[in-house]
Amino acid sequence: MNVRLKYPFFAALMMVLFLASCNKTESYSDLLKKEQKASNWFLAQQKVCNEISADSVFLTGPDAPYYKMDDDGYVYMQVVKADNPGNRNIPSYGDQVYFTYTRWNIETMYNNNSFDIAPTDGNQNNFINLVGDTYFIYGNYSVNSSLKYGSGMQIPLSYLGYNSEVNILLKSYYGFLEDNTTCIPYKVNVRYFKAEY
Secondary structure, three states, X not given: OOHHHHHHHHHHHHXXXXXXXXXXXXXXXXXXXXXXXXXXXXXXXXXXXXOOOOOOOOOEOOOOOEEEOOOOOOEEEEEEEOOOHHHOOOOOOOOEEEEEEXXXXXXXXXXXXXXXXXXXXXXXXXXXXHXXXXXXXXXXXXXXXXXXXXXXHOHHHHHHOOOOEEXXXXXXXXXXXXXXXXXXXXXXXXXXXXXXX
């Protein structure tokens, strides 16, 4: 590793570890247990499929099941809308993908024992002004625009392609960069769009 890059890298790593341990009442392990408990509560209220069919045909709509998308259960996906399997336009590595999203804090849902909570954040209500700034580079996590939103936001595209809409249970490990140390799971509604150039 280049010496000039080595020290900033270790300084950044130490800062992350420091921030993760700042909470005097809860350890990082405790936060992960709370995240798992809230996620399990959320999934217990849903239909869940632990396997994806070989032909990637998903049930769709508001009553569709949440599909387990990775071996460790960090991402579950409910398909709200998708093109027919033969017509799907899957992005290529390096494509710029625009998206809109709305997030709900699952830990807050769990603590209130209710799904009826206000969204935490997102850009779906201000599509015209904010969508131009909300994109990632498909498959490339070395750029800030992709790293910022986490790898879990890109997983549905591998199966559904552009013009799809999904609800995702997104745990912090695959979630937004800002959530990596807080260990809060989110339900995220996402719509994906192809760049028009």
